[in-house]
Amino acid sequence: MPGATAQTAARRASHVPVQPGVPLLSVQDLTIGIRGSAGRSVAIVEGVSFDVAPGQRMGIVGESGSGKSLTLRAIAGLLPKPVEVLSGRVEYGGADLLTMPAKKRRTLMGPEIAMIFQEPMTALNPVVRVGDQIAEGPRRHLGMSAKEAGELAVSMMARTGIPDPRRRARAYPHELSGGLRQRIMIAMAVSCGPRLLLCDEPTTALDVTVQLQVLRLLERLCSDTGTSLVFVTHDLAVINQTCSELAVMYAGHIVESGRVAEVFRQPRHPYTRGLLESAPDFDRPDRELIPIPGFPPNVADRPAGCPFAPRCGYVRDHCTEAMPPLAEVAPGRLSACYESDRLTEVLA
Amino acid sequence: MTTAAVATATRAMRRPARSRSLKAWYRNGTLVAGLVIVGLLVLVAVLAPLLTPYDPIKQDLQNSLLSPSADHWLGTDKYGRDVLTRLLYGARVDLRVGFLAVLIPFVIGSVLGALAGYFGGWFDTIVMRVVDVFFAFPFYVLVIVLVFVFGNGEKSIYLAIAAVSWVAYAKIMRGELLVAKKQDYVVAARLGGMSHGRILVKHIAPNVLSQALIYAMSDIVMDIMAIVTLGYLGLGIAPPTPEWGSMILDGQEFITTQWLQATIPGLAVVVTSLGLSLLGDGLSDLLSPERRK
Incomplete structure (x- = not known):
């Protein structure tokens, strides 16, 4: 759907200029933990640094409790209380996301940075038609009319490989299978044409066969549009299918990284x-x-x-x-x- | 299979699940029974002037305290007014006050509770402490005191009931919000850059309002009981406006000779409460999230 992409790109006010050679996302010495009194803080993630260049697909792998999900959630600004960022910077196009005013940050979420969740079951609103859920972002961020955004939603659904998208757009989440729901989530995330896509184990809840389809879809969407990806998983095979770069986390540290x-x-x-x-x-x-x-x-x-x-x-x-x-x-x-x-x- | 049958089957398969679940509403016996009772009551109340030739207020002292007859099916009261007429007009007052009295606390309580649950912090603390204070008093004690303070009349009944029963809605909605705001779809909406207001109205409200609605149904019963009780205690709607509570009070004097005069309005209250309770139960079956899937 090149028309839709061009339309999306034209509508998007460029919030953050990205120069060539400069990383899109730069995580610098990020320490996440629980702040205690008198310096008795517990660090869960310690001194994590990595860069993601435009178009690069970075996989973060590690076992449960290694801090990979917290790292991702810190980038998205979604740390669960009482966990917080103790030190470090998360720069997007040179601007620190952590110290940015909430209002400015909100203008980035959607058109610049989007996230795909682990559970397609719970991440969709049960009482809103999926087409309307996809259309909400473009309406809010790209100033589209309800009709335009609805059309965009249908074309996004077609792009994520949903058969009969016009009819499915009127469905409620519980009427769709897990694989379709995850495709809806992906369509929602990419509807505003983000430059950075954050994925928190997006295929863990799916059957292995569906998993492969969804991974291929993600890879294709990202390489078609030059979207950068940060992909958190515990599954090495999944990384192999989607990512170009890899960081391995163990006990809150990155222990190895490379292609x-x-x-x-x-x-x-x-x-x-x-x-x-x-x-x-x-x-x-x-x-x-x-x-x-x-x-x-x-x-x-x-x-x-x-x-x-x-x-x-x-x-x-x-x-x-x-x-x-x-x-x-x-x-x-x-x-x-x-x-x-x-x-x-x-x-x- | 005939072509028509195939067409019907295809149409049934195409229909989205929501209408499938709504299609079954008439299979819900409780809901239908409640709807029929409440519907009839509302109909009777609305059509009261057409159903009876008498005036509910005008006195006719020559015909006071008559026994049931073809002219006066339920007899007349001590001022010669037709009891059936007063019963029908009373339904107008009691149902109207009951339904309206629920609206104000429903809105105030739901909004305050939702904001408290969603934002938490000091606002939550203040709202919930105020709720605790109101909860500490028995319902009727507080209502009666407030009606005393505000004076007789419909307006003070609204005020008193609103002041007392908003706390229940606040508690319900706060609890719902505490759960709802942690749901992934709310987090996802936040992450999509949606404002708090939009999330509350578009994403959370449709998911949680049903609980407050179900409670509102049973709350109407409580409110009608309160109005009748206040009327009986002489604190409610001022005479001579027909109202079931004051009818019971008036009929009480003649309980040994004209027992129908106190019994009939009492039965009316029972039937109304029954209808509304059935309606509330049926609605909760229909709207509960666990049944919706």
Whole structure:
């Protein structure tokens, strides 16, 4: 639907100029936690930094409690009380989203930044027709009339692969299947032509077959329109299908990042390697799966040094003394491990 | 299958689910019974001047305290007024006051409760402490005191009932909002850059108002009971306006000779309450979120 896209782009008042070479989203030294009295704060996410260039698709992977969802929610301004950003910056096109007045921020949400939720079941209003839900954003942000926005909603639904969109636009969410509902969510999120799309495990609630369709759709939408993506999931296979860049989080830290293909081929952090070795691979069905021993540390008492040290097969004495910094180990590859030089084996 | 049957079946499949759930409303016996009773009462009240040749207020002392007859089906009261006529006109007053008295607290309570639940903070604290104060008094004690303060008459009944019963709506709506505002679709709307007002009106209200509506149905019953009680205590609508409560009060003197005069308006109250309660139950079946799916 190129006409609709051009229309959307023309309608959009450019709130934030984005220069070439400058990241669209820049998260700098972000620390999220619960503020306690007299400096006794508990940090859940510590010192997370990453950049997302225009058109780049960044996947953040980690297990439950690793802080990946909190990081995403901090970007969206949706941290659940009493959790808050303790320090750091989240810049969108050079402007800090965290210190921005709420009113200005609201003008960005929708036309610039949009989010897709995990549960398509609950993220749609049960008593509003889905077409009207999609049309609400364009009406509010792009100043469209009810009729124009309704037409846009139908074309967005067609674009997200919903059959018979004109009829489905009049349906209520409970009349649609999970896959269709997630497509509606996606149509809603992209209806104002955002430049950054935040996804919080958008396919976890779906069947595997539907999952693949939705992931392909997301990938296609983003590459067609040059939309940047931040995609949070615990599923490495999902990252492989949608993202170009990858950041691995463990116990509130980014422990490794780089291009997806390179990280998968040659992980440079023991945790990433553990994740890859413990996940089944369809191309090599007879490969032995190696589980990671132990459990992630409790948020309240993380070990002094590397949080992965107690479970790590490469551990040395200095690992437990101080947290290893996230350092460049190869061009475009960062790893937070003192022993990353010992991890040069190529998987696959 | 004939062509017509196929066409009907196709149409039925195409119809959205909402109308499917509304289509079943007449299968809900409670709701239908309530609708019939309340509908008849309203009809009778509206058509009262056509249904009876007598004036409800004009006295005819020569014909006072007559027993039921072909002219006066339910007899006459101590001022010679036709009891049936007063009963019908009384329905006008009692139903009107009951329905209107519900509106003000419904609006005030729902809005305050919704704002308190949605925004929380100091506003929530203040509203809920005021609610607690009102809740601490028994309903009738407070209503009677307030009617005393405001003086006799319809207006003071509205004021008293509004002042007392808004708290229930505030509590209901606050609870609903506390749940609703955490729903993903509300978060999603916030994230879509929608303003608080728009979210409250467009996204939350349609989801939560049904609970307040269901309560309002039972609240009308309470209000009519209150009006009748006030009338009986001589605090309600001033005579000679016909009203069931004052009719019971007047008929009470002659309970041994003309027992119908106190009993009939009492029965009218019972039937009205029954109809409204059935209507409220039926509506709650129809509107409850768990049944809507």
